[in-house]
Amino acid sequence: MNVGVIVFPGSNCDRDMFHVLSDVFHMTPQYCWHDKPLPENLDAVVLPGGFSYGDRLRAGVIAAHSPIIKDVKKMAEKGIPILGVCNGFQILVESGLLPGVLLKNDSLNFMCEWTNLTVENNKTPFTNQFELNEKIPIPIANGDGRYFVDDETLKQLERKNQIVFKYDQVVNGSSNQIAGVCNEDGNVVGMMPHPERAVESEINPHDNKPSSLIFESLLNNMGANN
């Protein structure tokens, strides 16, 4: 499976993501620089975490105007699975591929800690191997992780089953404890926590299997399509 890992100036989780995709899940990732066209042979695209453009103006907004995002939008329209993690989620939101916005955490702190997610939608290419309400111990590492949507959009997200992950307790002031959402078609998923930091038992003191299901879901999705 060919997976594009998009690299922006200031991305810093791209190598972790590449390592996990290739060494743990035996996919074929390739780095894609932000000002080059996206290769057409990709089966999935990942926007990794980091601090693209130093979070200037607003986290993700400058990267959202990169040339490669036009190609990401075309792939999204074709139904190709796209995952944004942390800064990648912020970029997807700022590019209009996902609804909402990520604001500074209520505490104003950069939060680097383990959280627990619950799976709210197990129909996406990144969650199809989960049971509904399954728990995922997973770390966050962000300063601007407070997901916000207005009441009307929140109702719409609930109605259309676009809430993918929630924190199981109040973490940073996110609307309805939302940690990850998808687009209406379900193929574009954004999440603040870092699955690539949780899939190996050596660096996960809790349970690395639930986070692994995010990538196994992607493999399963591809298998089902091929």
Added chain:
Amino acid sequence: MGNYRVHVTIENKPGISDPEGKTILNDLVLKGTKQNVSNITTAKMLKFTITENNKESAQSKVKEICDELRIYNPMVSVVTIDTFDA
């Protein structure tokens, strides 16, 4: 054509929490000597300098740039634009 300074103030819509403003209020101002301050909100200001035919077109051009490039996020923010002769 003339030069104009256009100030764009970006702030949260009413009702959206502003923890930075609250921290400045509760942990700085209200711990000082002035107890009659009831609210503080933070904002970001961008100062554009632009060459345009007149003040009105300077203002509308900057608004257009802000909308087109999502200089502010309309989900959460509002902008106020003030234009001055440079």
